[in-house]
Amino acid sequence: MDDTLRMNLKELSQSLGLSQTTVSRALNGYPEVSERTRERVMQAAIELNYRPNPNAKSLATGRTEHIGIILPIEQNLFMEPVFGEFMAGIAQFLAEADMDMTIMPTPRSNELQAYQQLAISGRVDGILISSPTLQDARVACLAESDFPFVLHGRTDCAFPYSYLDIDNQGAFANATRLLLDLGHQRISLVNGDESMTFARDRHAGYRQALQEHGVTYDPQLVCSQGSMTEEHGFNSVSRLLLQRPRPSAFIVGSMILALGAMRAIRHHGLEPGHDIALIAHDDHLPYLQADKFDPPLTTTSSSIRAAGYEITQLLHAEINHKDMGHSQTVLPVELIVRGSTRTYKRPA
Template sequence: MSLKELSLRLGLSQTTVSRALNGYPEVSERTRQRVMQLAREMNYRPNPSAKSLATGRTEHIGIVLPIEKNLFVEPLFGEYLAGVAQFLAESDMDVTVIPTPLSQEQKVYEQLAMSGRVDGLLISSPAVVDSRVASLAATNLPFVLHGRTQCEHPYSYCDIDNQGAFAKATRLLIELGHQRIGLINDECSLNYANDRYLGYKLALEQYGIPYDPSLCTQGGMTEEYGFNAVAQLLMHRPRPSAFLVSNMIFALGAMRALRQHGLEPGHDIALIAHDDHIPYLQADKFDPPLTTTSSPIRRAGYEITQMLHREIEMRSQNQAKQCKVLEVDLVIRGSTRIRKV
């Protein structure tokens, strides 16, 4: 069905129908609902080229993908992208993924801001101080950050309470009697990992437990790193009686290292991990079931894309920036059964 046929059925001008479909504020809500209902009933899909000409928009959002990070094979990115895709499927928008060498990433963002190739950008894995955010904040291109960064310019973001989550997990271990707690973290140049480190330190401070930097490690998100980091910390004397690890991939390596040293998680030593809900790494299917700080990254992908869509829709109205922090659940399971006495 064409726009002309839809207009004839409704007894409205093509201009009015087009404006109703594209959310123009001068169209009454009653008319907009009437147009949208018939469009759904008739399975009407606007011509993308015509819509772009009418609105000045591409109906594409952009994700810049540094080639060296191998994100296409990283399970967390896959789950995040599934959430992005879920919202886009509901909104008739598309995503443009722009692979680029890491050395060219900043330049690509600047080119996208000038070219009009996309209507907005999703930005992931922000550093503690992130030049991408400061650069884009000075342009008119809408963007939303998955996470937070230190920036003097206002920006929209969707994050989880990483600091609160790791403070809560550390407090649980302390209340179970543990004082020597190993932290296996992602690289602290990334803001979320730095926040988790700060949450860990905060809980120790609240309970008057001296901070021991030798119990904290950071590295790339691989099972091998989780294994090596835990194996190394187990050589300390006295050894840690509990571990807090920053992701489920680390947890796989951590459990392997513990068992190679004759230690059974939940019986000889306590273990907590952060769970982003990767489908093939389900915390309740571990042996023993794994205590976790829990926040689905697919939900974050959906939420951040919804926020970007809103930024694009309200672009001309000078709206305040959106700031959303998703809660993190602490789910207690068998890996923290052990109480240190």
């Protein structure tokens, strides 16, 4: 049907012999409308090609039914597989909630100003923030504005705010403990950029487990600069394997790093799981499945898609109940032991 023939709310209400208020409430799922009336209204809306006027709906409810996400142009995040899975989880919840998202690309130099502008623009009801740094100015900015937002991760900012995170410190402490219990002492960590809180927390978990087992921390065994790329995994592990005595085990921050790590281990004439133990963090990327590696990869495991869904659900609740206080959720991380970790054997 042509858009010009679409029926408005008043005409739909007249055709059904119901008030505009009743029809509007039926279309928006209000519980006080009976199921029979709701079904009747929904069927008529489909048959008569009714579409709500988003501007009118926004005026009536004070809501845009949009959430905002700001993307720094320089990061090229749409090419980043973990971000893609995170966005898939966000999109799944938005589809179920009949909401949408506004994506605002911006240069890194204008990022803070972009958050300020989006919060007062009237274009979105709330904002999702990801990849927090230790002292994140975005959090301070939005916390002071009293605009609904949720952070994916945590920061050291003193302002109260809502967040959803995983237990990065506990996950990497458990991974390190496993290797220590298997007899490994020279354990290398290939981490993310430690200006980011997730990487700082993972490093803390690694050091915590070493201290518990009375193993001296050696900063030469840690690589904590660089991006989560296969190339970075290869270069870091290759360089660390030149040490004497060499590391007998590696913990790496992602499955993509693990691809490079395995390639580096074999490049040095060694075999993952036999000569060198390897653990990676698994975000559940559908095309990089830990049990399909050779050998199957021991992982700290947490779904980034599920995190995207849950954080959007949390933001939705914050938008609808601004007086509910701040929700702070830390999801557990599972340690799954597979063939890439075995009891330490002294090199011949």
